[in-house]
Amino acid sequence: MVSSLVPPKIASPNAIGGAADAARMQRVVGFYEKLPRGKAPAPKARGILEWYSLRYMTGKNASVMRA
Template sequence: MSYITRRALSTLIPPKIASPNAIGAAKDAARMERVVNFYARLPRGPAPEPKPTGLLERYGERYFGKNPSAAPIFHVIAGLLALGYGMDYYFHLRHHKNHPH
């Protein structure tokens, strides 16, 4: 068996737990106890659903999340109309006869 194969398989096989009478067993037992305690403290079950935090994340969650809708299309149309009206109004006033420019 090649070195690479042995190295890959060694991650799948748990380390041997030394008997209490073996030299250095306390060190190994303490290390295994820390590993067991670490895994015992991990949360169980499915991960909680992440909550959107920013403005764009909340907008995306609302309109593109579980129940997508066509509202963003209407929001874009309304935004373009408002922007166009504002530009028309501004440029009309720039060339108005009473405007001091």
């Protein structure tokens, strides 16, 4: 019961703010810094089926009715 009241040692590998935690957080931050920012580029059609799909089914102005 007393052991639950005693805080962990600073040199412990499970201590918050240890060197291992800082190195892990630096890797996570580095990963997210490399990700692209902003909007994703608009998809380009590379064939007649992709063009039709982008134009009428999944594009910006997708509709069942032809424009």
